[in-house]
Amino acid sequence: MKAAVIVFPGSNCDTDCFHALRDVMKVPVEFVWHKERNFPKVDLVVIPGGFSYGDYLRTGAIARFSPVMDAVTKHAAGGRSVVGICNGFQILLEAGLLPGAMLRNKTLQFICKHTWIRTEENLTMFTGKMEPGEVLCVPIAHGEGNYYCDDDTLKSLHDHDQVVFRYCSETGEVGEAFNPNGSKDHIAGIVNAKKNVLGMMPHPERASEDLLGSSDGRKIWESLLNVLG
Amino acid sequence: MPTLSSATPITPELIAAHGITPQEYKHICEILGREPNITELGMFSVMWSEHCSYKNSKPILKLFSKMNSELPHQEHLLVKPGQENAGIVDIGDGLAVCFKIESHNHPSAVEPFQGAATGVGGILRDIFTMGARPILLMNSLRFGDLAQPISQHLFRGVVAGIAHYGNCMGIPTIGGDIYFDASYEGNPLVNAMALGIIKKNEIVRGAAHGIGNPVYYVGATTGRDGLGGAAFASRELTEESHEDRPAVQVGDPFMEKLLMEACLELLHTDALVGMQDMGAAGLTCAGCETASRASTGVEIDLAKVPLRETGMIPYEILLSESQERMLVIVKKGKEKEVERIFEKWDLHAVNIGEVTKGDKYRVLEAGKIAAEIPAKALADDGPIYVREEQKPAYLKDAQKLDLGIVKELKDFTAVLKKILSYPSIASKAWVWEQYDHMVRTDTVFYPGHDAALIRVKGTQKGIAVSTDCNSLYVYLDPFEGGKIAVAEAARNVVCSGAKPVGVTNCLNFGNPMKPEIFWQFHQAVAGMIESCKALEVPVTGGNVSFYNESPQGAIYPTPTIGMVGLLQNIEKRVPSAFQNQGDVIFLAGETFNEIGGSHYLMIEHGLKKGLPPRLDLKREQALQQFILAAADAKKLSSCHDLSEGGLALALAECCLKSTDDLGAEVGDLSEVREALRGLREDALYFGESQSRAVISVKLQYRDDVRKLAQKQGIALYEIGTVSGDALLMEDRVHLPVREMKRLFDTTIPNMMERSL
Numbered sequence: 001m002k003a004a005v006i007v008f009p010g011s012n013c014d015t016d017c018f019h020a021l022r023d024v025m026k027v028p029v030e031f032v033w034h035k036e037r038n039f040p041k042v043d044l045v046v047i048p049g050g051f052s053y054g055d056y057l058r059t060g061a062i063a064r065f066s067p068v069m070d071a072v073t074k075h076a077a078g079g080r081s082v083v084g085i086c087n088g089f090q091i092l093l094e095a096g097l098l099p100g101a102m103l104r105n106k107t108l109q110f111i112c113k114h115t116w117i118r119t120e121e122n123l124t125m126f127t128g129k130m131e132p133g134e135v136l137c138v139p140i141a142h143g144e145g146n147y148y149c150d151d152d153t154l155k156s157l158h159d160h161d162q163v164v165f166r167y168c169s170e171t172g173e174v175g176e177a178f179n180p181n182g183s184k185d186h187i188a189g190i191v192n193a194k195k196n197v198l199g200m201m202p203h204p205e206r207a208s209e210d211l212l213g214s215s216d217g218r219k220i221w222e223s224l225l226n227v228l229g
Numbered sequence: 230m231p232t233l234s235s236a237t238p239i240t241p242e243l244i245a246a247h248g249i250t251p252q253e254y255k256h257i258c259e260i261l262g263r264e265p266n267i268t269e270l271g272m273f274s275v276m277w278s279e280h281c282s283y284k285n286s287k288p289i290l291k292l293f294s295k296m297n298s299e300l301p302h303q304e305h306l307l308v309k310p311g312q313e314n315a316g317i318v319d320i321g322d323g324l325a326v327c328f329k330i331e332s333h334n335h336p337s338a339v340e341p342f343q344g345a346a347t348g349v350g351g352i353l354r355d356i357f358t359m360g361a362r363p364i365l366l367m368n369s370l371r372f373g374d375l376a377q378p379i380s381q382h383l384f385r386g387v388v389a390g391i392a393h394y395g396n397c398m399g400i401p402t403i404g405g406d407i408y409f410d411a412s413y414e415g416n417p418l419v420n421a422m423a424l425g426i427i428k429k430n431e432i433v434r435g436a437a438h439g440i441g442n443p444v445y446y447v448g449a450t451t452g453r454d455g456l457g458g459a460a461f462a463s464r465e466l467t468e469e470s471h472e473d474r475p476a477v478q479v480g481d482p483f484m485e486k487l488l489m490e491a492c493l494e495l496l497h498t499d500a501l502v503g504m505q506d507m508g509a510a511g512l513t514c515a516g517c518e519t520a521s522r523a524s525t526g527v528e529i530d531l532a533k534v535p536l537r538e539t540g541m542i543p544y545e546i547l548l549s550e551s552q553e554r555m556l557v558i559v560k561k562g563k564e565k566e567v568e569r570i571f572e573k574w575d576l577h578a579v580n581i582g583e584v585t586k587g588d589k590y591r592v593l594e595a596g597k598i599a600a601e602i603p604a605k606a607l608a609d610d611g612p613i614y615v616r617e618e619q620k621p622a623y624l625k626d627a628q629k630l631d632l633g634i635v636k637e638l639k640d641f642t643a644v645l646k647k648i649l650s651y652p653s654i655a656s657k658a659w660v661w662e663q664y665d666h667m668v669r670t671d672t673v674f675y676p677g678h679d680a681a682l683i684r685v686k687g688t689q690k691g692i693a694v695s696t697d698c699n700s701l702y703v704y705l706d707p708f709e710g711g712k713i714a715v716a717e718a719a720r721n722v723v724c725s726g727a728k729p730v731g732v733t734n735c736l737n738f739g740n741p742m743k744p745e746i747f748w749q750f751h752q753a754v755a756g757m758i759e760s761c762k763a764l765e766v767p768v769t770g771g772n773v774s775f776y777n778e779s780p781q782g783a784i785y786p787t788p789t790i791g792m793v794g795l796l797q798n799i800e801k802r803v804p805s806a807f808q809n810q811g812d813v814i815f816l817a818g819e820t821f822n823e824i825g826g827s828h829y830l831m832i833e834h835g836l837k838k839g840l841p842p843r844l845d846l847k848r849e850q851a852l853q854q855f856i857l858a859a860a861d862a863k864k865l866s867s868c869h870d871l872s873e874g875g876l877a878l879a880l881a882e883c884c885l886k887s888t889d890d891l892g893a894e895v896g897d898l899s900e901v902r903e904a905l906r907g908l909r910e911d912a913l914y915f916g917e918s919q920s921r922a923v924i925s926v927k928l929q930y931r932d933d934v935r936k937l938a939q940k941q942g943i944a945l946y947e948i949g950t951v952s953g954d955a956l957l958m959e960d961r962v963h964l965p966v967r968e969m970k971r972l973f974d975t976t977i978p979n980m981m982e983r984s985l
Binding site: 009010012013015016019020033050051054055109110111112113139141143203205206208209211212213 | 389392396397398399481482483484486487573574575661662663664665666667668669670672673675684686799
C-alpha cells in the first residue's frame, strides 16, 4: 500500500497522519501540496484534520476548490480509497464525495476528548479487521462535528450500510449521553455508496500508539493494509 | 488625544500624553541632538514604556542573570534572559528547547476573546522567530470570584480565545493553572507559555547583520489595530479602560499558521540572516532591536509596507501592533528564494529596506526622512529607575493568625467535599476539553496531571512542563511565596520523573510606582532566586507585567513560574494518580502545624491570613532527589505533590484521577501524627506543609523505596494501600470515589451553564 497525505493551507494533522502511516504502520507515504493537479499513483489518499483556510466561510468550503481536489475526485471515482478525518471529513462533505453537512457542536464549544465509537459496519475496506459492533476508543477534536442530513438521506445511509461508526458508551450502548456533539443518529463516520471513501470526525492517527493512551485507531490502518497489501 | 498628523507640534501636553516624563524628554533631545518630531516621540514612547524597556524592573531582573552566572552548571543555557525573543536550553542529542511565558492581561480585561487569542499568537511568534517549531502551549489564568457574572464572562471569553488561536495553529495546549480570587476582579491574568524544539545548530538570531542585506516585511498587512498597545499595557486599568479597546489587537491564527510554516521553511534555505517578530511596538521595535543586536543600522521605506487601511501616517504605521507580521533579514542575492517560499504560502513578502552602515534606525516615507534615531538608544538605552520600596502596612495584620481561635474540625468529610468543589481546586476539564491538547500526537500526560508531558519524536526523551503560583502565599509573604512558587513548579515536574532544566517567569504585579508594590516585587524575585539557586535551575527569561490594578486595588502579587523538565527516557515517566489495587501508599516529607495561607483556612474558616508554610530548601532538594532516584529505578507506580488542600486532597485526587476509580484505605496516620508533638488534626489533613508528596508503589518495591528515602534523609511514612472504591482516612473521611468525582467534575460546568 502506498499513501498520500494532502496538505492544505491550515491543515494541522498532516504530520500526525504522516507519522502514523510511515513510522507506526511502515507504509510508504508522501505529502501532496493542495496546489498539485496530479499526484503520484497511490492506493490511499488521506485528507487530514486542521483548519484549512482558517475555516473561513464554512469548514471545508474553500478547500474543496483547491486544485488537488480534482485529482482526489478522480482517485475516488476510480474506486481507490480515500479517508477524510475531521476537517478532511468536512471537506469531503463540501466536495460532495459524501452526503450530509456539519453543524456547530451542540455545546457551541470546541471539544477535544477521547470518545467511544461502535463499529456499525465491518464489511468495508476500512473496518475489515474489526468485529461487528466492536467498540473503539478514539479521540475527537472539533468545533463543528455535529453531522446532519435529512431523513431520506439517513434512511438511505442505513439501507446501504453506509453508517460505519456511531458514538457510544464504553460498553457499546448508543444514546444521547454518549453523543458529544449532537450528531444526527449519533453518527461519527460514514462511507460513500461505493464504500471506498470514508469520512470520520474521530482521529485514528491520534490513537495509533499505546504511549498516547489508545491504539484502537490502528485497526483502520490495519484493515486498509489487509485489503491494499 | 487629538487627531495626529506628521506636522503636529510637540507640546508638553502631548509629551505627557505619551507617558514620557520631562526628564525623559530631555534625554531624548540629547540623544537626537534636537527635538523629536511626532513620529519619533511615538517611537520613544512605546520603546521606553515599561512593557518594552523594563525601565522599572531591570535592576531587579538583573539578579536573575547574576544567579544564572553563579550556578555550577550553565553550559546547557544556550540563549540567556534578555538576549533574544526567548531563552534556549540544550537537551542533548543536538536538540534544544526554546520557551517563554508572557502576559496579555490588560487586553484580556477589556476584550477577553481577542486579548487572550493574540496573547497566544504573540508567544508563538517569539518561539518560531528563533527558528524553533512550537510543540506545546500552556497557560496560567487568574480571574475574580467565579460566582460573579463578570468573572464568568471573562473566563468564558479567555478560554475560547486561547482555544481559537492554539487549536487553529495545531499546537496542543497541554496544561496550565487556574485560580479564582476576588483580588483579580476587574484585572484578570492571562499568561501564555509556549515551548518549541530546535536543532542546536539552527538557532536564528533577531539581528540585522551584513551591510546591504535586504530587510523583508512578511505576513499580514498593517492596520490601525493595537495602536499603542505596549503603552496601554503600562498603565493601570480604570473605569474608562474599555475605551482603549482599539489598543487590543485582532488575531488571525490561520495567517499565523501560514507565517509559521513559511518561516520554518525559510530556515532550510541558506537565505536567512535574522528574524524578528512584530509584537509589542510593532515595526518600531523590530527595526531598532535587530539593528541594535547587530550593531548596525536599518533603513526602511514606509511607502512599501503593505497597509490594510488608507490614510495611515508614519506614526500609525510604526506603532501599529497588527498581528502576524515578521521582519526578516535576508542574504543579498537570495531574494528570489525567499519570495518563492512566501508566495507558496500566499503571504506578503516585501523588500522594505536594508541593513546600513552606522547605528541609525532610519525610516523613510516617500523619500523623505520620517524618523531617524540611534537604534541602540531606542532599543536598549531607555531610562532605568530604581524604585522606592517599602514593606507594606497590610502585612502585619495579614500575617497574624491566632491558632487558638481556629476551632479544630468535627466533620472532616464535609470539609474535603467543600474543598473538592471549590472552583480553584475543582476539575478544569471544562477548560482543557476546549483546547486541542492532542494534536501533533505527542501528548503523553494530559492536562490534570502534576505536570504535562510530551514525547520528543525520534528520541527517547520527554519534556515535562508545569506552570504554577500560589499568589495568596506571595501576598502574605512575598519572599517565601516566591520561593515556594519555584519549588512547587519544580516539584510538579519532578513528580512526573523529569529533571527541571529551566525556568521562565511572568511577574504580574501592581503599580511599581507604589513603594509597597515594588517591595513585593523585589522580595518575590529574591525568593524565586533563592529556590532556583538551591535547585540549580537557570532562569531563561520571561516577562514583567506591572500596573495590574483595578479601581478596587492591586492584584495579589503573582510571579507565575513556567518550569521545564527533561525526562531522558519517557518509559520512566510517573503518573500522578493511583494505578493498581494493592499498591502501598507512602507520604514522603514532614508535616508541620501549618495552616496559615491555606485553602482550608480560606474555604472553611473564611480567613486569608497567617504566614504561609515555610520552605526548607535542603529538605526540598532531598525530596526531589529521592523522587528522581525512585523514578529512575522504576519503583514508583504514582507520585503526586501535596499543595492546596494538603494530604486529604492529594489522596482524593490520586483516587479520582485514576482510570478505574481506585480507592484508598489510609487506616492509621499516627506515625505522621507522632512525628511532631502537638500537631493539629486539621494541619495533618489539610495543612499545606511544603516538600511533601504522596507516592504509591508495588508491594515488592516497598523496601527499595524505603532505602532510597533513607539515603536522602527523607521522612517516609507508610500510610495505607490502594484498595476499594472509596477514600477512607482513619475514622474521619469516608467518601466514595464516584461521589468525589461528581463534586470535582461538575463544579465548573454547573457554574458556567447557569450563566448562559
